[in-house]
Amino acid sequence: MKLTIQDACKSYEGRPVLEQLCLALPGKGTVCLFGPSGCGKTTLFNCIAGLEKLDSGAILGMEGRRVAYMFQEDRLLPWINARENVEVVLRHADEKQAQKWLEAVGLGEDGDKRPSELSGGMRQRVALARALAFGGDVILLDEPFRALDPKTRLRMEALVQEHSREALKLLVTHDREEAQFLADQILYLEGPPLRIVRREFPSDRRNDA
Ligand SMILES: Nc1ncnc2c1ncn2[C@@H]1O[C@H](COP(=O)(O)OP(=O)(O)OP(=O)(O)O)[C@@H](O)[C@H]1O
Numbered sequence: 001m002k003l004t005i006q007d008a009c010k011s012y013e014g015r016p017v018l019e020q021l022c023l024a025l026p027g028k029g030t031v032c033l034f035g036p037s038g039c040g041k042t043t044l045f046n047c048i049a050g051l052e053k054l055d056s057g058a059i060l061g062m063e064g065r066r067v068a069y070m071f072q073e074d075r076l077l078p079w080i081n082a083r084e085n086v087e088v089v090l091r092h093a094d095e096k097q098a099q100k101w102l103e104a105v106g107l108g109e110d111g112d113k114r115p116s117e118l119s120g121g122m123r124q125r126v127a128l129a130r131a132l133a134f135g136g137d138v139i140l141l142d143e144p145f146r147a148l149d150p151k152t153r154l155r156m157e158a159l160v161q162e163h164s165r166e167a168l169k170l171l172v173t174h175d176r177e178e179a180q181f182l183a184d185q186i187l188y189l190e191g192p193p194l195r196i197v198r199r200e201f202p203s204d205r206r207n208d209a
Pocket residue numbers: 012013017036037038039040041042043044072192
């Protein structure tokens with residue numbers, strides 16, 4: 001089902017971050033959000049996820065849809081190990097399944113380590129494994145590859161591309177090539193207040209070329 005953002009308004013301390021924002025998103029596929037720091041992308045994600053409430057307007061099409069959210073920070077639980085951090089989001093606790101996800105992000109050997117024993121890039125990959133393992137209908141990824149070296153980054157991009165094909169994946173990136181590689185649709189943004197200055201459909205463009 002399509003996701004429709006209708007006249008969304010959200011202000012902080014009198015400063016509008018979302019102002020009468022209207023946006024129609026497809027039911028599935030990858031939409032990359034490309035825009036400068038502070039333009040309001042995270043605020044939009046928080047409103048879609050229901051963590052922040054709009055001042056007015058509506059987000060339609062979220063009824064009954066499960067949301068996975070990979071935040072800019074890893075937000076791992078510090079008192080349990082990497083494998084358990086993935087296991088907590090599985091419908092049925094399953095250590096083997098959690099281990100498979102860790103292997104998919106290249107951390108098969110690190111499952112017993114607590115977040116404090118992992119590097120920033122490793123923690124980010126555990127957070128990515130957790131978001132994909134949850135298997136939501138809407139998957140919000142806020143700069144998911146930021147702390148990664150180029151080779152690992154490519155591997156993680158491929159992982160995101162191949163999983164959850166029936167979900168709507170919304171991905172914030174500051175990397176043009178990454179957006180071109182992953183996206184069915186790229187939204188170029190400015191703000192605050194957040195506005196869409198351009199929409200691009202990379203695969204269509206390739207077909208036209
Ligand atoms: N809880 C809050 N209280 C006050 N101001 C906020 C709050 N959250 C966001 N803002 C402000 O809203 C604006 C948009 O912030 P937001 O985090 O949504 O931007 P962003 O595009 O995700 O930026 P970045 O790429 O740096 O994460 C910024 O000016 C920010 O200071």
